[in-house]
Amino acid sequence: MSNTLGTEPVDGPQSQGTPRAGRAAPSARPAPRPAAPRRRRGRAKLRFEIAVLSGPAVLVFLAFVIFPVALAAFYGFYRWHGYGPPTDWVGLRNYRLILTDPAFQQVLWHTGVILVLSLAVQGPLAIGLALLLNQRIRGRSAIRILIFVPYVVSEVIVGTGWSLMLQSNGALNDLLAHVGLGFLRADWLADPDLAIWTLLGIISWKYIGFAVILMLAGLQSIPEELSEAAQIDGASYWQIQRLVTLPLLGPTIRIWAFLSIIGSLQLFDLVYIIWGPYVAGTAGTSTMAIYMVGQGRNAGNYGYGSAIAVVMFLISLVVALLYQRFLLRRDLRGALTEGAS
Amino acid sequence: MIRKTRRAAAAAIALGVALAVTGCAGGGEEGGGSAGGKVTLTLWENAQPGAGAEYWKTAAAAYEALHPNTKVNIQTIQNEDLDGKLQTALNSGSAPDIFLQRGGGKMQAMVQAGQVQALELTDTDRANAGAAGIAGYTIDGKVYAMPVDTQPEGVYYSKDLFQQAGITAPPTTMGELQDAVAKLKAIGVAPIAVGAKDAWPAAHWYYNFVLRECGQDTLKKAAASLKFDDPCWTKAGEDLAAFLKTEPFQQGFLTTSSQQGAGSSAGLVANHKAGMELMGNWNPGVIASLTPDQEPLPDLGWFPFPAVPGGKGDPAAIMGGLDGFSLSKKAPKEALDFLRFLVTAEQQKAYAKAFVAIPVNQEAQAGVTEPYNVSALQAFNKAPYSVLFLDTEYGQNVGNAMNTAVVNLLAGKGGAADIAKDTNAAAAKG
Numbered sequence: 158m159s160n161t162l163g164t165e166p167v168d169g170p171q172s173q174g175t176p177r178a179g180r181a182a183p184s185a186r187p188a189p190r191p192a193a194p195r196r197r198r199g200r201a202k203l204r205f206e207i208a209v210l211s212g213p214a215v216l217v218f219l220a221f222v223i224f225p226v227a228l229a230a231f232y233g234f235y236r237w238h239g240y241g242p243p244t245d246w247v248g249l250r251n252y253r254l255i256l257t258d259p260a261f262q263q264v265l266w267h268t269g270v271i272l273v274l275s276l277a278v279q280g281p282l283a284i285g286l287a288l289l290l291n292q293r294i295r296g297r298s299a300i301r302i303l304i305f306v307p308y309v310v311s312e313v314i315v316g317t318g319w320s321l322m323l324q325s326n327g328a329l330n331d332l333l334a335h336v337g338l339g340f341l342r343a344d345w346l347a348d349p350d351l352a353i354w355t356l357l358g359i360i361s362w363k364y365i366g367f368a369v370i371l372m373l374a375g376l377q378s379i380p381e382e383l384s385e386a387a388q389i390d391g392a393s394y395w396q397i398q399r400l401v402t403l404p405l406l407g408p409t410i411r412i413w414a415f416l417s418i419i420g421s422l423q424l425f426d427l428v429y430i431i432w433g434p435y436v437a438g439t440a441g442t443s444t445m446a447i448y449m450v451g452q453g454r455n456a457g458n459y460g461y462g463s464a465i466a467v468v469m470f471l472i473s474l475v476v477a478l479l480y481q482r483f484l485l486r487r488d489l490r491g492a493l494t495e496g497a498s
Numbered sequence: 499m500i501r502k503t504r505r506a507a508a509a510a511i512a513l514g515v516a517l518a519v520t521g522c523a524g525g526g527e528e529g530g531g532s533a534g535g536k537v538t539l540t541l542w543e544n545a546q547p548g549a550g551a552e553y554w555k556t557a558a559a560a561y562e563a564l565h566p567n568t569k570v571n572i573q574t575i576q577n578e579d580l581d582g583k584l585q586t587a588l589n590s591g592s593a594p595d596i597f598l599q600r601g602g603g604k605m606q607a608m609v610q611a612g613q614v615q616a617l618e619l620t621d622t623d624r625a626n627a628g629a630a631g632i633a634g635y636t637i638d639g640k641v642y643a644m645p646v647d648t649q650p651e652g653v654y655y656s657k658d659l660f661q662q663a664g665i666t667a668p669p670t671t672m673g674e675l676q677d678a679v680a681k682l683k684a685i686g687v688a689p690i691a692v693g694a695k696d697a698w699p700a701a702h703w704y705y706n707f708v709l710r711e712c713g714q715d716t717l718k719k720a721a722a723s724l725k726f727d728d729p730c731w732t733k734a735g736e737d738l739a740a741f742l743k744t745e746p747f748q749q750g751f752l753t754t755s756s757q758q759g760a761g762s763s764a765g766l767v768a769n770h771k772a773g774m775e776l777m778g779n780w781n782p783g784v785i786a787s788l789t790p791d792q793e794p795l796p797d798l799g800w801f802p803f804p805a806v807p808g809g810k811g812d813p814a815a816i817m818g819g820l821d822g823f824s825l826s827k828k829a830p831k832e833a834l835d836f837l838r839f840l841v842t843a844e845q846q847k848a849y850a851k852a853f854v855a856i857p858v859n860q861e862a863q864a865g866v867t868e869p870y871n872v873s874a875l876q877a878f879n880k881a882p883y884s885v886l887f888l889d890t891e892y893g894q895n896v897g898n899a900m901n902t903a904v905v906n907l908l909a910g911k912g913g914a915a916d917i918a919k920d921t922n923a924a925a926a927k928g
Contacts, residue, residue: 238607238893238894238895239585239589239607239894240585240588240589240607240608240610240611240613241589241610241611241612241613242589254927320753321761324750324753324754324761325749325750325753326749326750327750344749344750344752346750346752346753347750347752347753347909349909349911431753432695432753433695433696433697433753433755435694435695435696435697435901435902435905436694436695436697436752436753436905436909438902438905438906439752439905439906439909439911440752440909451898451902454582455898456894456895456898456899456924457585457607457893457894457895457898458895458927461927
């Protein structure tokens with residue numbers, strides 16, 4: 158193949174400006190040839206280019222995503238303490254244990270609460286902030302940056318910072334005492350009645366910036382003529398937002414909610430850093446991922462932990478598929494038909 | 499041009515694959531390779547930065563000076579991270595030649611998986627390391643680790659704070675301990691520091707109540723059967739719950755870690771914010787690394803866990819651990835020689851000084867002068883028997899469940915009976 162290529166006009170870099178880069182561009186050819194072999198060669202070349210360009214990514218994906226998932230599924234069938242290779246095949250026993258494990262039901266419940274409340278708290282707040290920041294107000298960029306900064310800071314720093322501030326002898330309680338609100342002082346992290354709310358507060362603080370940026374981008378893609386037209390027809394500001402802006406923001410909101418749900422299902426680092434795997438359970442902030450690590454690495458029940466990982470994977474997959482099937486279908490179809498036309 | 503790109507791409511892929519392959523296999527060669535007569539030994543330990551970490555550097559240098567063909571590569575790994583990393587390394591065949599070993603169920607698991615070497619000890623080695631330490635690392639007549647220090651557990655306290663609070667003598671009974679707690683509260687310091695975020699430091703309170711409530715036979719039986727049905731297990735939990743009612747621990751103890759920074763439980767003792775801490779013999783070293791000037795705390799004292807009225811355990815029995823070092827399966831013979839070097843009197847003296855610990859070597863023990871170590875050593879020598887920390891003794895998954903259940907109890911989320919229940923369940927799950 159390579160020796161024929163040398164004699165041919167190169168349709169590499171030169172023709173790559175067109176959207177059909179890589180495919181044959183017959184009009185530019187000096188001597189027309191029979192169509193069939195040309196196309197075959199073109200297709201082979203295309204395949205080769207796809208292989209070269211996506212190959213490394215596919216390899217990395219196979220090595221660090223697919224292989225570990227398969228390995229977890231394999232370990233999930235063993236009773237294995239982690240020393241030496243697994244030998245004690247127990248079939249579905251680990252999965253049966255998960256179904257009856259009260260601790261797993263508890264973390265499932267925590268995860269569900271975090272998921273629902275994250276959506277309920279962050280969604281309206283982000284939309285409100287985005288509407289506010291979409292107007293020409295003083296210091297708009299400064300406010301945008303302030304809201305976005307926490308999202309950029311790593312979870313480790315956020316977790317360490319908040320846990321220091323929220324300790325029972327930490328800054329927040331000191332502050333409350335100094336401004337005469339000493340009766341509000343509490344054990345924000347360890348009190349089981351409070352801890353989940355503390356966690357939600359930190360999550361919202363951390364991730365709201367991302368939601369606001371998404372919503373702002375969505376708002377900016379809505380043509381202004383629509384609200385101007387509505388204004389001329391006599392609609393009030395709230396009517397415009399409710400009847401024009403929000404429906405058009407729908408695709409953005411649905412995508413954000415999707416990302417938020419997946420994030421909630423896999424929440425790990427913040428909880429691990431602030432509470433650690435042991436206290437998270439008693440404080441009521443433990444998540445599926447925390448329990449998985451706790452059972453796998455800390456307790457040395459690697460088979461059981463792997464089974465939990467598989468269950469977590471299946472839950473995430475089912476939620477993602479259902480969400481795409483029922484809520485994202487319209488948005489995705491729009492995107493796809495647009496691309497094909 | 500395309501051919502060039504293609505070749506470059508092919509080269510890139512080949513390089514990527516090569517990197518991935520060597521990346522997977524690379525660790526294997528690191529330890530124990532002996533090319534051209536030169537041997538490099540890797541050793542994993544968990545010393546805090548400071549004198550402890552310094553000791554390892556000096557020891558390695560001293561050994562290298564005696565054995566020019568050997569290089570000792572010391573790697574310090576944070577305590578809570580050590581178990582997981584070690585396990586991964588052992589399984590992937592990239593284990594260090596020498597690594598910290600605490601014995602009990604975990605060592606048993608390593609032995610069963612064929613991941614550690616049995617040590618051929620000479621009479622000199624046995625004399626240096628001491629019979630008690632070696633017994634702690636023996637399974638079926640074979641020794642799987644070289645002990646370096648003994649860690650009798652007890653309560654470390656600040657003599658200055660005790661004096662300020664008007665406590666005249668270290669408590670010997672639970673009643674006296676509660677009295678001391680009240681007096682320390684009165685002078686505005688936390689009576690007892692505990693780092694419950696790491697779970698095990700809180701669990702050690704339960705272990706010591708178990709030590710006092712359960713007889714030696716009960717503990718031994720539980721190690722074999724992993725069943726925790728004797729009522730003494732629940733009784734110990736009730737003791738802890740009753741003690742908790744006196745609010746002996748610092749505020750927010752559930753989210754306090756044990757060894758990291760001034761806000762940790764050891765840090766509170768190091769900075770005179772708390773009067774006492776229940777810990778093993780590594781604690782003076784940890785506290786020393788957390789004092790403002792990183793020097794040992796001058797007024798540190800030690801007393802054994804107080805007697806519990808009516809308990810079946812001997813009131814003089816001691817809970818304790820061992821620090822020692824095992825050799826991984828592929829370690830070269832020079833590694834054993836380095837372990838022998840570690841238990842010589844001179845090295846043991848340096849070790850004891852750096853870690854402010856009690857060495858296993860008798861000659862080095864004679865040089866122990868710190869008052870808390872003298873008290874601990876005396877109590878250890880007087881003890882009719884000593885029991886390994888329960889989470890080490892009963893293995894990782896049982897120990898972990900027990901620790902978690904104790905944290906639950908301290909958080910008010912579980913009762914005393916739940917500890918035995920959860921532990922039994924975990925033993926069945928593993």
